[in-house]
Amino acid sequence: MISEKKMREALQSYIDAFNRSDAEGVVGLFADDASVEDPVGRPAMTGKDKFGPFFKMAISTGATLELVAPIRASHGNAAAMAFDVKLTYQGAYQLIHVIDVMTFNDQGRITSMRAYWGPSDMEALGPPKK
Amino acid sequence: MISEKKMREALQSYIDAFNRSDAEGVVGLFADDASVEDPVGRPAMTGKDKFGPFFKMAISTGATLELVAPIRASHGNAAAMAFDVKLTYQGAYQLIHVIDVMTFNDQGRITSMRAYWGPSDMEALGPPKK
Numbered sequence: 621m622i623s624e625k626k627m628r629e630a631l632q633s634y635i636d637a638f639n640r641s642d643a644e645g646v647v648g649l650f651a652d653d654a655s656v657e658d659p660v661g662r663p664a665m666t667g668k669d670k671f672g673p674f675f676k677m678a679i680s681t682g683a684t685l686e687l688v689a690p691i692r693a694s695h696g697n698a699a700a701m702a703f704d705v706k707l708t709y710q711g712a713y714q715l716i717h718v719i720d721v722m723t724f725n726d727q728g729r730i731t732s733m734r735a736y737w738g739p740s741d742m743e744a745l746g747p748p749k750k
Numbered sequence: 751m752i753s754e755k756k757m758r759e760a761l762q763s764y765i766d767a768f769n770r771s772d773a774e775g776v777v778g779l780f781a782d783d784a785s786v787e788d789p790v791g792r793p794a795m796t797g798k799d800k801f802g803p804f805f806k807m808a809i810s811t812g813a814t815l816e817l818v819a820p821i822r823a824s825h826g827n828a829a830a831m832a833f834d835v836k837l838t839y840q841g842a843y844q845l846i847h848v849i850d851v852m853t854f855n856d857q858g859r860i861t862s863m864r865a866y867w868g869p870s871d872m873e874a875l876g877p878p879k880k
Contacts, residue, residue, distance in 0.1 A: 659824055661827070688832070690847050692867050693866075694866045694867060695789045695792055695868050698790050698791070700866040702849060719851070721830070721849070721851060738824045740755070741823060
């Protein structure tokens with residue numbers, strides 16, 4: 621089974637790749653047949669042909685991710701992290717408070733991602749600071 | 751389906767009941783046939799006769815829970831929160847970094863709880879402050 625250390629590194633790599641707008645880097649962390657449910661409550665995107673374009677779109681918004689607490693591992697093959705998405709949407713600076721839970725295969729690839737956030741986790745912060 | 755507001759309130763009630771050592775209050779938030787997997791990777795405790803004693807034991811340690819970020823809701827029937835468990839274990843003050851994910855039924859009771867933390871999420875802080 622994958623180690624806690626490897627899961628932590630993978631989640632940190634996810635954050636880092638996202639923040640340097642490296643969609644290939646993000647998608648490469650996932651197994652080809654992984655499922656991505658973002659947000660939880662919407663249909664999952666299963667397979668790289670589904671979640672690949674999703675991450676490209678998400679990254680193209682210029683959004684960045686900022687951890688708000690240390691990444692959590694587990695006694696199993698799953699890890700979780702709490703972060704804020706920072707983005708500019710329709711001219712307004714916004715935060716979305718999110719918790720991601722990821723599961724892993726033995727090769728260290730992400731097999732599922734579930735992103736917990738809802739409309740009430742979005743916070744409008746007004747126009748971006750100049 | 752349960753509202754985001756109700757899920758947030760239930761998770762806050764969980765924290766509050768835990769911190770006033772109210773095991774009945776904690777257990778009462780759960781459906782009778784709920785499952786509790788704490789930590790993720792260990793067998794789930796299914797049914798109040800299994801998870802009831804677990805919460806009594808956990809609360810009897812004197813542990814307290816402190817949110818480290820706002821509770822996250824979702825577009826579905828699930829919500830998540832990142833918190834630290836603070837406890838004194840074998841004379842040493844410890845933190846455990848945890849993320850809980852809970853699902854809910856339409857009556858607003860918790861149907862499952864999964865607690866993401868592993869050995870490497872435990873942090874020894876030395877003897878408690880006098």
